[in-house]
Amino acid sequence: MLNDSSTSAVAAAPTNVGLTAFQVAVVQAKVFKKTLSEVADRVEQTAKALERKAEQQRQQVRERLAEQRGGVDIVVDDSGPARNEATRDAEAASPGGEVNIKV
Numbered sequence: 001m002l003n004d005s006s007t008s009a010v011a012a013a014p015t016n017v018g019l020t021a022f023q024v025a026v027v028q029a030k031v032f033k034k035t036l037s038e039v040a041d042r043v044e045q046t047a048k049a050l051e052r053k054a055e056q057q058r059q060q061v062r063e064r065l066a067e068q069r070g071g072v073d074i075v076v077d078d079s080g081p082a083r084n085e086a087t088r089d090a091e092a093a094s095p096g097g098e099v100n101i102k103v
Helices: 004-068 085-093
Strands: 073-077 098-102
């Protein structure tokens, strides 16, 4: 009772399975890419929030120290190679970095 047409369905099954596996892999790759992007965004937002919090804490410490010193805040700027040409010339005259005094 079996003829040649019955075997063609069996031969097509591996092709369908392969195509389905490829389609699933494409969908998984898209989901992974989206999830990775969302996680990267959350990590960046968390880092920015921590940076803001650290800056606020530094500012509070500066304010407390200024209060203890009688209202004088001393800030040392040691930003390294990002300084411009004029700052480097001024440094040559006074090594040790730039000092700003706020009253």
